[in-house]
Each structure stands twice: as structure tokens, then as C-alpha cells.
Amino acid sequence: MKTVQTVLTVGGSDSSGGAGVPADIKTITAHDLFATSVIASITIQNSQGVKTAYDLEEAVVADQLQTILEDGKPAAVKTGMLGNEEIVACVARLFKKFRVKHLVIDPVIRSSNGTALLSKKGVSILKDELLPLAQLVTPNLPEAEALSGVRIRNDKDMKKAAREILKTGVKSVLIKGGHAKKNADDWLFDGKQSWVFASDRLANENLHGTGCALASAIACGLAKGRPLHEAVEHAKGFIQAAIGGGVQAGKGKGHVDPFAQATQVRQRFELLQGVSAALEVLKANHIGHLIPEVQSNLGVGIPEASRVEDVIAIPGRIIKLGDEIRTVASPQFGASRHVAKIVLTAMRFDPTMRAVMNIKFSDTILNACKRLKFRIASFDRAKEPKSVKQLEGSSLEWGTYNAIERFGKVPDIIYDLGGQGKEEMIRVLAPDIGTLLDRILKIHQTALRIRPAKETDRWRKR
Numbered sequence: 001m002k003t004v005q006t007v008l009t010v011g012g013s014d015s016s017g018g019a020g021v022p023a024d025i026k027t028i029t030a031h032d033l034f035a036t037s038v039i040a041s042i043t044i045q046n047s048q049g050v051k052t053a054y055d056l057e058e059a060v061v062a063d064q065l066q067t068i069l070e071d072g073k074p075a076a077v078k079t080g081m082l083g084n085e086e087i088v089a090c091v092a093r094l095f096k097k098f099r100v101k102h103l104v105i106d107p108v109i110r111s112s113n114g115t116a117l118l119s120k121k122g123v124s125i126l127k128d129e130l131l132p133l134a135q136l137v138t139p140n141l142p143e144a145e146a147l148s149g150v151r152i153r154n155d156k157d158m159k160k161a162a163r164e165i166l167k168t169g170v171k172s173v174l175i176k177g178g179h180a181k182k183n184a185d186d187w188l189f190d191g192k193q194s195w196v197f198a199s200d201r202l203a204n205e206n207l208h209g210t211g212c213a214l215a216s217a218i219a220c221g222l223a224k225g226r227p228l229h230e231a232v233e234h235a236k237g238f239i240q241a242a243i244g245g246g247v248q249a250g251k252g253k254g255h256v257d258p259f260a261q262a263t264q265v266r267q268r269f270e271l272l273q274g275v276s277a278a279l280e281v282l283k284a285n286h287i288g289h290l291i292p293e294v295q296s297n298l299g300v301g302i303p304e305a306s307r308v309e310d311v312i313a314i315p316g317r318i319i320k321l322g323d324e325i326r327t328v329a330s331p332q333f334g335a336s337r338h339v340a341k342i343v344l345t346a347m348r349f350d351p352t353m354r355a356v357m358n359i360k361f362s363d364t365i366l367n368a369c370k371r372l373k374f375r376i377a378s379f380d381r382a383k384e385p386k387s388v389k390q391l392e393g394s395s396l397e398w399g400t401y402n403a404i405e406r407f408g409k410v411p412d413i414i415y416d417l418g419g420q421g422k423e424e425m426i427r428v429l430a431p432d433i434g435t436l437l438d439r440i441l442k443i444h445q446t447a448l449r450i451r452p453a454k455e456t457d458r459w460r461k462r
Helices: 020-030 058-070 085-098 120-133 141-148 155-166 210-223 228-244 260-284 337-349 363-371 386-390 395-407 433-450 453-460
Strands: 006-014 034-046 049-055 076-079 103-105 173-175 186-189 194-197 298-301 311-313 318-321 324-327 355-360 376-378 413-416 425-430
Touching: 006 020, 006 058, 006 210, 020 034, 020 210, 020 228, 034 058, 034 085, 058 085, 076 210, 085 120, 103 120, 103 210, 120 141, 141 155, 141 173, 155 173, 155 186, 186 228, 194 228, 210 228, 228 260, 260 298, 260 311, 260 324, 260 433, 298 337, 298 433, 311 337, 337 355, 337 395, 355 433, 363 376, 363 425, 363 433, 376 395, 395 413, 425 433
Parallel strands: 006 034, 006 076, 076 103, 376 413
Antiparallel strands: 034 049, 173 186, 186 194, 298 311, 298 355, 318 324, 355 425, 413 425
């Protein structure tokens, strides 16, 4: 049995699972650390907002916290919603008694829909008794105003507010820019040095649990021995992934997903395995007659793929040797910009259509697709705009878009009859690598059955 590092979270429960202690536990677990927790308040909420909250009795909170701290000092501690002045005071007293280290305070004062989550006297005691024990406090702009008494309208006001907050005795302040009108940059200040953590404003960043997950991720970084500014930088990357992988679990706001990075790693690994296995099946079935003169490739995107690097393909393409096929390298992400553009274009119309393979065009192969009752669309290279022709790598993206738009949805097959210097081609589309493999094999088998006898005899003489 191995000994593990623990990170303690003290805060409010969230019945929606998106913020508070549930979000903290997910974040800590996602960092390969062991989460311990103390509940200070019970919130009644769902994805549409907080309805009410019930603070636990001070003695109940104190008993929880004392019991945890007696069992061993956590590597880091994060606090969130504490509810009232009595709870804040008892938490500060026990933290001081047990000399907790790497304390990160997320000063939860109000919910995103305006519900008060900490009393005014609680804010005062937070400043006087809890902040002096902390390594970092992570207010958003409204919270920074409440803690500093400074109205923040610009960068100068932000720096003034940070200096006022540092007077409480907290070692560092991270003012979060999520409520700013322009960018979402965060500013870290320790009284001597400052760091700006630039962030592009994401389309779906207004999610539940961002502040909780960020503060917990910073605490995890400190628990692992990272310097504070590095812990913040890591946490920013973590929370951007959690926002990018946000989930909708109700009728209201979506939630951040602290396991988004881990899920993406697993998806990529499983996709690599799946594509590699599919290639071996294609090799075993001798599909060389389906490979065009310019060779072939296949691409599969992860769910939510948005970049070339999110699409796996075959470096050097799939080549034919008679009826055999060969590859010169293992599947890799970002290996083919051309095939990735087809996948990403299809996913713009239908996010579930994530796989494609180009195969040879012939009347026999096209007839096989028709016999299999595949949905078939096409585009005409003669209608390709001059501006597209001049832009390297844009033809296939334009052709795919044009064919899907005219067809009304993503088809199973997109073909074209070529053009000057361009070989005619068929693209087979599918939701995943398994379905793509099934469609390619069916086309292969059907084409062999219906091809002219002379052509079949020639194919069989290997």
C-alpha cells in the first residue's frame, strides 16, 4: 500500500456537482493527489443557479476539520465557500493551530447569480484572521473590490486593489480577469514581482466551477512543489482545458470538466490503438485495388476536434504493392493536413462524422457504393474558385464543404471526377474508425464481385 499526498478542501457542497467541494475533489483527483474534504455549508442549487444555502453549525465544521488535521498535515489546503463569520473564525483558528502550509483561498462571497454566500462580518474576519495565514488569495474582480474597497475600472485600479489586499498579510494575490470586458488575463502579485497570465476569451468560458477548479489546481501545484507562479501557470492551462471540455448537465449553465485533459489523453491513446488495428485488418484483406495512383490516407478526429493536431492520420500515406498495402510509419496526430481538413470540414456540419479515407475512383467502385445504398454526394473541380486553387491545401476543404452543403448533410461518400493535374477520387466518410473500416471492407468485397471478369482475373494473379 503506497502513501499518498493529500490536498484538503474546505467549502460548500454543490448539489449540481459543478462547483464547490465536488469540483475541488474532481480537480485534486485529476492531479493524481488524494482529496480530503470538510463541508462548511450545504447549497441548494442546480445548473440554473443557487436557490438557498444552509451553513453548518460551527462545532460540526470544527469537528470535521480537527479530525482531518489530526490525521496528518495535508500537502496543501484550499478554501472556498465558508458561509459565515463563525465558520471563518473557527477555520482560521484550526489552521493556525495545526500550522497548515500552502493555503490557497478562493474568497467566495457571492454566487454568479448574486446570491450572498458569505456574510459581511464573515468578509471582515476573512481579511483579519484567515488571509494572514494564506500563501495566495484568488479573487475575481467583484471579490477583489470587496476585499480591497477599491473600485476596479482599469489596470491601475487592479494594482491598487492588490496592494490593499496584501496589507491583510496574505503573501500573494491572483486577481482573475474573467469578469473583465476585454481579455481574461489574470494578474499575480506578491508585493515585489508580478506576472500576467494572458488568456484568450473562450466562447464557452462562462461555465460553473471555473474559480473553484482554478484555485484547487493551484493548490495541487503547490502540493507538488511547484513555485507559486509555475503553479498558477499550470493551473491556467488546466482550467482552459476544463473549460474547453465543458459539459451540459442541466437546463442552465454548463460545468467545467476537471477530467477533460485526462479524457483527451485516453481518447487519443484509444484512437491510436483503433486506427493501428484497423490498418492491420485492411492489410490482411489485400485492398490494394482501392488505392489510387496518388496513394491513400485515412483520418480520424477526436470528439470535439478543432485543429489538424486533433486528427490522426498516416505519415507518408497508405501505399499499394499490387493487391497489398503498406505504411511507412505508425499513425500519428497531425500527420496529414489534407485529410484533417476533410475531417474538420465534415465535423463542422455534423460533429459525429469524424472519420474519412480516400480511395480510388472507378465506375466499378462507385457502383459498389451505390449497391451498398450509401448516401453519395459529389463536387465539380471545374467550379473551384481561382482563389481556392491558388491557396495550397484548400481544394479538398472547398470540395468537401461544397458537396455537403449541396447534399444537405454529411453523406457516406463524396467523389469528384478530377481535373487538370488532379486524379478523380472517392472519399468514404463515417462516424468512427470501426464504421469506416466496415464500409471500406464492404466496398472492397462488393467491387470484387461486380468488376468485369477480365479485371477480376488479372487481380487474382498475384
